[in-house]
Amino acid sequence: MEVxxxxxxxxxxxxxxxxxxxxxxxxxxxxxxxxxxxxAKTTKQYDGMLRYTYEEPMLSIKIKVPIVVEKKQIEx
Numbered sequence: 001m002e003v004x005x006x007x008x009x010x011x012x013x014x015x016x017x018x019x020x021x022x023x024x025x026x027x028x029x030x031x032x033x034x035x036x037x038x039x040a041k042t043t044k045q046y047d048g049m050l051r052y053t054y055e056e057p058m059l060s061i062k063i064k065v066p067i068v069v070e071k072k073q074i075e076x
Contacts, residue, residue: 004060015054039063 010018019040039061043050048065 006057
């Protein structure tokens with residue numbers, strides 16, 4: 001799956017860690033910036049690959065997941 005969308009300018013320090021942690025959103029207000037962190041966590045859970053590029057004003061995200069996933073024990 002590949003998604004590209006325009007975004008507000010992103011500071012370099014935010015782009016570098018965009019999918020590695022959640023942080024305060026650049027949207028303002030009470031947003032916590034969890035979306036990209038959850039995408040990365042879910043992709044990793046299913047042995048997928050996530051790549052992204054940011055060229056102002058476009059953020060492009062590409063996610064690949066295997067068609068067949070080995071069954072893992074779900075941690076509770």
